[in-house]
Amino acid sequence: MKFSQLLYDNVQEIWEKTHHHPFINGLGAGNLSVEYFIRYMKQDYIFLIDYAKLFAFASAKATDLETMGAFAKLLNETLHGEMELHRQYAAKFSITNEQLVATRATPINLAYTRYMLTVAQNGSLAELVSALLPCMWSYWEIGKMLVANYPGSDEHPLYGEWIRMYSSEEFGSLATWLIDLLDKLTEGKPKRELQELEQHFLTTSRYEYMFWNMVYKGDDWPV
């Protein structure tokens, strides 16, 4: 069995629960409160700044030029593709770029990004990829699930664009590339090392769920 299949099986329950979360259902059904979506968009924007940095770390840790270039491309895509989607949404709600970057991270957002940045700074490339893979992979799964289970959701005037981005073949091919890379990086690795990677993947899958739940509930600093 491929290592990525083992990772997938380990988190099936968590991802399944995410697919049934009211925030995700609201996106699919098109009746998610705009207030909640704005909350998500702002938190996700600052999340993506740190997420982009992970690709810079990965590029530096790569041992061949092709991998180095692929991570540089991902860094670029995040800054100018994915974050542009957020900037366009923000503009619709009259939120300026200055206001977007000034968003204060909630405890869960901060904990999630600190976790990944710590792995990025101290861990191997395989560790880093294991920690960041649930971001890309779980979003692609959500995108595909929404298109399959909520026909026409990708045409929704507000949420359609979001769904089209994350269900797109282009996004899927980036996720697939990362999955394949991790399978290559882990070939022949001892069980003890693999278990550490499984733990990273499980932890950030949990954080992904918690991120959705946080923006739905409006969790923030209590004081």
Ligand SMILES: Cc1ncc(CO)c(N)n1
């Ligand atoms: C929290 C989070 N995880 C993953 C993605 C996908 O890149 C995103 N935009 N935000």
